[in-house]
Amino acid sequence: QQQVKQSPQSLIVQKGGISIINCAYENTAFDYFPWYQQFPGKGPALLIAIRPDVSEKKEGRFTISFNKSAKQFSLHIMDSQPGDSATYFCAASYPGGGNKLTFGTGTQLKVEL
């Protein structure tokens, strides 16, 4: 049973545009929602994370929007750059489960010049 659904599978954005990736979860027990960025041949790296007590978190050009009632959260990349081209994974974990993460299936982002 897939517990975190991610869309789209792939995304092409023009340089300077906004990239938006969406995730939906099923289990209301999840209490930690990170996003990871992965470049080809590399391991995932934590990009930004949010807990359900806030509806939005911003770090530089990256923003997480969180809708607890809809059980959805999304990543917005403002002013997208070619260097942002990577695969992005959303994830979720349970209280006390900390680093035992349930990942989405990933979104391949390509930012074109």
Add this chain to the structure above:
Amino acid sequence: NAGVMQNPRHLVRRRGQEARLRCSPMKGHSHVYWYRQLPEEGLKFMVYLQKENIIDESGMPKERFSAEFPKEGPSILRIQQVVRGDSAAYFCASSPRQGIGGELFFGEGSRLTVL
């Protein structure tokens, strides 16, 4: 401060052989996690270990797979009698403490190909 070190980075095995993947956590980290990434899929949790203890192995296949994290040395993920379906990238991650999230650091992975 070196990151999470995994080796080998690439491993080719024939069906029926054994694969051993090693992971040295970041300095000061005593919690190790193994995740598996199948082609075109997200990462799937396999096992969580602390020194000399398996804490959670709920994601490990029941047969052929085992993991350890000895008092001295790296954590090892062992796959016996490999099959083609074991071909994947295996990522190790470490953290300095349990449970609060946000402090999980991944290695660059070991890519296993089974011929």
